[in-house]
Amino acid sequence: MNHTKRIQPTEYNQPVAIDDKPDGGISTSTTTSSQAGFHTNCTVRASTAAHAYCGILIPLFNWGEERFVSTEDYQFLEMDFSYSASSIDSLAISLINQRQTQGTQFIHYVYPQQGQQQIKLPLRQFMVPAWNAFDLYQANKPFEHTFTQANLLQVVTGDSKKDRQVTFDIHHIALTGKWLSQTQLFASILVVWGVILLTHLLLVTYNSVQQLQQQNRTNASLQKLNQHLKAQAVHFKNLAKYDELTGLLNRKGLNACYEQAIRAYFNKSQPYAMILLDIDHFKQINDSFGHDVGDDALRQVAKTVQFELREQDTLARWGGEELVIISPVENITSAARLAERIRRSIANAQILPSHKITASFGVAMLPNDDVEQWFKLADAALYRAKQKGRNRVEQVD
Numbered sequence: 001m002n003h004t005k006r007i008q009p010t011e012y013n014q015p016v017a018i019d020d021k022p023d024g025g026i027s028t029s030t031t032t033s034s035q036a037g038f039h040t041n042c043t044v045r046a047s048t049a050a051h052a053y054c055g056i057l058i059p060l061f062n063w064g065e066e067r068f069v070s071t072e073d074y075q076f077l078e079m080d081f082s083y084s085a086s087s088i089d090s091l092a093i094s095l096i097n098q099r100q101t102q103g104t105q106f107i108h109y110v111y112p113q114q115g116q117q118q119i120k121l122p123l124r125q126f127m128v129p130a131w132n133a134f135d136l137y138q139a140n141k142p143f144e145h146t147f148t149q150a151n152l153l154q155v156v157t158g159d160s161k162k163d164r165q166v167t168f169d170i171h172h173i174a175l176t177g178k179w180l181s182q183t184q185l186f187a188s189i190l191v192v193w194g195v196i197l198l199t200h201l202l203l204v205t206y207n208s209v210q211q212l213q214q215q216n217r218t219n220a221s222l223q224k225l226n227q228h229l230k231a232q233a234v235h236f237k238n239l240a241k242y243d244e245l246t247g248l249l250n251r252k253g254l255n256a257c258y259e260q261a262i263r264a265y266f267n268k269s270q271p272y273a274m275i276l277l278d279i280d281h282f283k284q285i286n287d288s289f290g291h292d293v294g295d296d297a298l299r300q301v302a303k304t305v306q307f308e309l310r311e312q313d314t315l316a317r318w319g320g321e322e323l324v325i326i327s328p329v330e331n332i333t334s335a336a337r338l339a340e341r342i343r344r345s346i347a348n349a350q351i352l353p354s355h356k357i358t359a360s361f362g363v364a365m366l367p368n369d370d371v372e373q374w375f376k377l378a379d380a381a382l383y384r385a386k387q388k389g390r391n392r393v394e395q396v397d
C-alpha cells in the first residue's frame with residue numbers, strides 16, 4: 001500500500017530564496033509560494049564565485065519542527081514543475097539533513113526541458129557530491145556517506161557557466177513510498193512465516209502428545225479390562241466347578257479328583273473309595289418345613305460330613321440331596337468305617353429341632369480306570385442301603 005507526504009506551503013513552512021551571494025557571487029533569486037505551488041525566479045550571473053547559482057530552499061516540515069523524512073519511510077521524491085531558462089542548464093535537487101550532518105547535501109541532478117514536466121526520483125539515488133564532501137572535510141564537519149534522512153529540500157540551478165534567466169514553478173511536490181519498505185516487508189513475511197511455522201510445530205507437537213496420552217490411557221484401560229476379564233474368566237471357570245448352595249465341588253469339579261485317584265491307583269497302587277451318601281426321606285423335609293429349610297438342612301449335612309473328612313478326602317455334591325466322597329483309603333473296610341462314622345455324625349447332629357435327619361451310604365473301591373463303573377458299584381450299594389431300611393452303610397464286597 002502506498003503512502004504520500006505532500007509538501008505544500010503553509011504559514012509555517014514558507015520557502016526561502018537562496019543564491020551565491022554568501023560565496024561572493026552576484027546571482028539573485030526571488031521566490032513566492034501559494035496554494036498553486038512554489039514560484040522561483042533566478043538571475044544567474046557569472047562572477048568571482050566558484051559556482052554561480054540561485055534557487056529555492058523548502059522545509060519538508062514546518063520550520064523549527066524536529067521532524068525528518070527517512071529513506072525507510074519513503075522511496076521517491078515526485079515533482080511536477082514548469083521550467084523555463086534562457087540557456088540550457090541542469091537543476092540540482094538536494095535533500096538536506098540540517099540538524100545531524102550540519103549541511104550534508106544529497107543531490108540528484110535532473111536535466112529539465114522547457115515547459116511542464118514530472119519527475120520521480122528514487123531517494124536511494126541521492127548522493128553526496130564531491131565538492132560538498134570536500135567543503136565539509138575542510139571545515140572539519142562530519143558528513144554522512146549515505147542518505148538516511150532529511151528535513152529540507154533544495155532546488156538550485158546547475159553547473160552552467162553562462163549568465164541566464166531561469167524560472168521554475170513547482171506545482172506539486174510529494175514524498176511517496178510503500179507503507180512497508182522492502183526490508184520491512186521481507187522481515188514481516190519472515191516473522192509471520194516463522195510464527196506460522198512455530199504455531200504449526202507447536203500444534204503438531206501438542207496433538208502428538210495428546211494422541212500419545214490418549215493412546216496410553218486407552219492401553220491402560222484395555223490392560224485393566226483384560227485383567228478384569230481374565231479374573232472374571234477364572235472366576236466363572238471356578239464357578240462352573242462349584243455348587244452354589246453348599247459351596248462344595250459339583251460333578252464337573254470332581255473330574256480332576258478322579259484323574260488324581262486313577263493316577264495314584266496305577267502309579268502308587270493307592271486304593272481309593274467312593275462313598276455315595278443320600279439323605280433319607282428328604283422330600284418329607286421339604287414338604288413338612290419348606291424348601292428353604294430343606295436347603296439349610298442340605299448345607300448343614302454337607303458341613304457335618306466335611307467335618308469328618310481329612311485333607312486328602314474330597315467331598316462333592318452329586319446332585320439333589322446326594323453327596324459323594326472320594327477318599328484314599330487302605331481298603332474297603334476302612335472306607336466303610338469312615339462312612340459309618342459320617343452316618344453316625346449326621347444321625348446325631350441336631351440339624352432340625354423337631355426332625356431327625358439320617359442318610360444312607362454306598363461304598364465301593366476304584367476297580368480300574370472306569371469311573372462310570374466305579375459310580376455304578378457305589379450306587380448299587382447305596383440302593384441296597386435304602387432297601388434295607390435306610391440310615392445304614394452298604395459296601396461292595
Ligand SMILES: Nc1nc2c(ncn2[C@@H]2O[C@H](COP(=O)(O)OP(=O)(O)OP(=O)(O)O)[C@@H](O)[C@H]2O)c(=O)[nH]1
Nearest residue numbers: 278279280281282283284286291292294295320321
Ligand atoms: N430343598 C431342596 N430340596 C431338594 C434339592 N435338590 C433335590 N431336592 C429334593 O429332594 C427330594 C428327593 O426326593 P426323593 O428322590 O423322592 O427321595 P427322598 O424323599 O429323599 O427319599 P429316599 O431317598 O428314598 O430316602 C425331592 O423332593 C427334591 O425336590 C435342593 O437343592 N434343595
